[in-house]
Amino acid sequence: MVDLGLLEAMAQGPRSLADLARHAAAPEPALERLLVAGVGLGLISRAGETDFALGPQGAALLGNAGLRDMIVHHRQLYQDLIDPVGLVRRGGGQGDLARYWAYARSAAPDAAPADAVADYSALMAASVPSFARDVLDAYPFRRHRRLLDVGGGEGAFLIAAAAAAPKLELALFDLPAVVERARSRLAAAGLSHRAQVQGGDFGKDELPQGADLITLVRIVHDHDDPAVLTLLRAIRRALAPGGRLVIAEPMSLSGGRDRVADVYFAMYLLAMGHGRARSPAEITALLTAAGFRDISFRRTASLLSLGLIVAR
Numbered sequence: 188m189v190d191l192g193l194l195e196a197m198a199q200g201p202r203s204l205a206d207l208a209r210h211a212a213a214p215e216p217a218l219e220r221l222l223v224a225g226v227g228l229g230l231i232s233r234a235g236e237t238d239f240a241l242g243p244q245g246a247a248l249l250g251n252a253g254l255r256d257m258i259v260h261h262r263q264l265y266q267d268l269i270d271p272v273g274l275v276r277r278g279g280g281q282g283d284l285a286r287y288w289a290y291a292r293s294a295a296p297d298a299a300p301a302d303a304v305a306d307y308s309a310l311m312a313a314s315v316p317s318f319a320r321d322v323l324d325a326y327p328f329r330r331h332r333r334l335l336d337v338g339g340g341e342g343a344f345l346i347a348a349a350a351a352a353p354k355l356e357l358a359l360f361d362l363p364a365v366v367e368r369a370r371s372r373l374a375a376a377g378l379s380h381r382a383q384v385q386g387g388d389f390g391k392d393e394l395p396q397g398a399d400l401i402t403l404v405r406i407v408h409d410h411d412d413p414a415v416l417t418l419l420r421a422i423r424r425a426l427a428p429g430g431r432l433v434i435a436e437p438m439s440l441s442g443g444r445d446r447v448a449d450v451y452f453a454m455y456l457l458a459m460g461h462g463r464a465r466s467p468a469e470i471t472a473l474l475t476a477a478g479f480r481d482i483s484f485r486r487t488a489s490l491l492s493l494g495l496i497v498a499r
């Protein structure tokens with residue numbers, strides 16, 4: 188439905204089956220099956236005998252471009268899941284998803300060219316608005332003087348934090364090609380004067396010093412334990428005395444709606460070939476090994492099993 192632009196087609200009001208079939212360039216009986224399936228998911232509702240309209244889920248999806256981009260992106264995950272036995276037996280990775288993000292696993296990620304990082308960085312940036320508020324509500328960013336967002340991508344989270352904490356100085360560290368994209372986005376948001384960006388490889392380079400708050404947003408779960416330890420130690424060296432690290436990402440939390448992390452992220456990251464959604468206890472153990480203290484876990488209101496861990 189996303190690929191066929193059906194939600195957009197119904198944005199102005201109900202449309203007839205014949206209309207929608209023309210829009211999708213598909214035969215009416217086949218399109219009707221798809222629409223009825225959409226009704227089952229709450230994406231669409233019936234409006235009279237022959238018309239269809241947006242349902243509550245469809246209206247929400249139409250308002251969330253980042254989620255639609257993510258749905259399109261999942262074709263790559265489904266491609267890897269065509270042979271689930273093969274995926275498990277080869278130990279994960281080596282498929283479409285792994286190739287999509289290959290630059291991050293190369294021997295020199297900091298040499299990745301602009302065209303290699305463009306798609307993934309844009310996809311990440313588009314999905315930030317769907318959870319940034321939940322993170323900013325769960326921790327008082329205003330208490331801090333200077334925020335460094337490590338692996339900050341195009342700066343979308345930094346832009347949200349800047350609005351929530353108008354006095355906060357901003358800094359971002361990511362791969363050099365990604366940082367160029369952040370520079371443009373921060374300039375477009377009118378934040379160039381408040382933000383410093385630095386390119387490098389957090390697997391081997393020192394991080395910029397001086398921040399009393401460092402964030403890792405959707406970073407730790409992408410990496411295996413040794414790489415996470417290297418990164419956490421670099422953060423500890425960079426943090427101002429008494430500073431805080433905030434980790435925000437999908438975590439494996441027990442029970443209820445949170446099972447989504449155990450199912451979805453387990454398979455997504457297996458297909459990616461590295462990383463996993465960890466429990467707060469597992470992240471706490473890594474933080475402790477890297478020398479952090481006063482480690483606390485907070486839930487967020489996010490439906491994406493996003494947990495928050497704060498450490499000193």
Ligand SMILES: C[S@@+](CC[C@H](N)C(=O)[O-])C[C@H]1O[C@@H](n2cnc3c(N)ncnc32)[C@H](O)[C@@H]1O
Nearest residue numbers: 291311338339340361362365388389390404405
């Ligand atoms: C999953 S994305 C998250 C981006 C952003 N924090 C967000 O939530 O949208 C991971 C980020 O880590 C960056 N990254 C991966 N490996 C890196 C490395 N070795 N050094 C610096 N940045 C790296 C990627 O370029 C990407 O922007």
